[in-house]
Amino acid sequence: MSEQRYEGRVALVTGAGSGIGQAVAVRLATEGAYVVGCDVDADGLAETEKQIVDAGRTAVTVIGDVSVQADVERIVAALPDGRIDLLANVAGIMDFFLPVTEVDDATWERVMAVNVTGPMRLSRAVLPLMRTAGGGAIVNVASIGGLTGAVAGTAYVTSKHALIGMTRSIAVLYAADGIRATAICPGGVETNIGRTAVPKVPWAYERLSTSFARSTRTAQPDEIATLVSWLGSAEAVNVNGAVVTSDGGFTA
Numbered sequence: 001m002s003e004q005r006y007e008g009r010v011a012l013v014t015g016a017g018s019g020i021g022q023a024v025a026v027r028l029a030t031e032g033a034y035v036v037g038c039d040v041d042a043d044g045l046a047e048t049e050k051q052i053v054d055a056g057r058t059a060v061t062v063i064g065d066v067s068v069q070a071d072v073e074r075i076v077a078a079l080p081d082g083r084i085d086l087l088a089n090v091a092g093i094m095d096f097f098l099p100v101t102e103v104d105d106a107t108w109e110r111v112m113a114v115n116v117t118g119p120m121r122l123s124r125a126v127l128p129l130m131r132t133a134g135g136g137a138i139v140n141v142a143s144i145g146g147l148t149g150a151v152a153g154t155a156y157v158t159s160k161h162a163l164i165g166m167t168r169s170i171a172v173l174y175a176a177d178g179i180r181a182t183a184i185c186p187g188g189v190e191t192n193i194g195r196t197a198v199p200k201v202p203w204a205y206e207r208l209s210t211s212f213a214r215s216t217r218t219a220q221p222d223e224i225a226t227l228v229s230w231l232g233s234a235e236a237v238n239v240n241g242a243v244v245t246s247d248g249g250f251t252a
């Protein structure tokens, strides 16, 4: 494995202001990538930029909401000469563990907008650039909530199953263009996602709690970032459409 495997390459990372996205942005930059990081959180992005600069690299950050088409256009416009080798769709939010009988429309729509529509808008924007260039990779950070109903509320579980479906569709439709799409399903990771993970319906959370006992460990963000980096690199040339768990064995 080359430590500078992204030298000369361009990566776009969403959710780059915190947690997994921040770890991905910093890792890719230290592996040589020109990173464009976006987030709605300006302070988080500033911290990411600082970490990248401290590592001796430069970064471009854009404050933007992945669910808003105009913002996506601004984010993609920050790519140098329209070049992109890797899109890492990391931005995502939880759903307060709401069961379908209790979910409010605002939560449902926001979770779908950020976790599904955002990756679609980014993919739709960058795939033509990748096709023109003759290749590229998309790595979507889904969740084990994309494989099982036992870890979150209905909106989050639905959104992550949808993101895996989107990944597979892109993998099939653009393989002939030299483009690969993969998804990662982390289990618990120590990040700031707790902001949208406060349980609001005690009975539902209690029913889900039995499955949490299956968790063997909580991961650090960089343990997921290293997988994003490998899946997005040329070393993973034969990996397309794969859904890879990184959950310490939770779903095993």
Ligand SMILES: NC(=O)c1ccc[n+]([C@@H]2O[C@H](COP(=O)([O-])OP(=O)(O)OC[C@H]3O[C@@H](n4cnc5c(N)ncnc54)[C@H](O)[C@@H]3O)[C@@H](O)[C@H]2O)c1
Pocket (backbone or CB within 6 Å): 014, 015, 016, 017, 018, 019, 020, 021, 038, 039, 040, 041, 044, 064, 065, 066, 067, 090, 091, 092, 093, 094, 114, 118, 141, 142, 143, 144, 185, 186, 187, 188, 189, 190, 191, 192, 193, 194
């Ligand atoms: N932490 C976990 O246990 C865990 C487990 C499985 C999957 N995931 C997934 O990992 C991804 C990253 O989450 P995290 O745990 O690092 O959480 P986090 O809250 O630490 O980071 C998510 C970042 O996304 C940003 N963001 C939210 N909405 C956005 C939007 N509309 N546009 C742009 N940026 C936006 C937030 O501001 C934040 O900086 C998410 O997709 C999440 O579903 C997390």
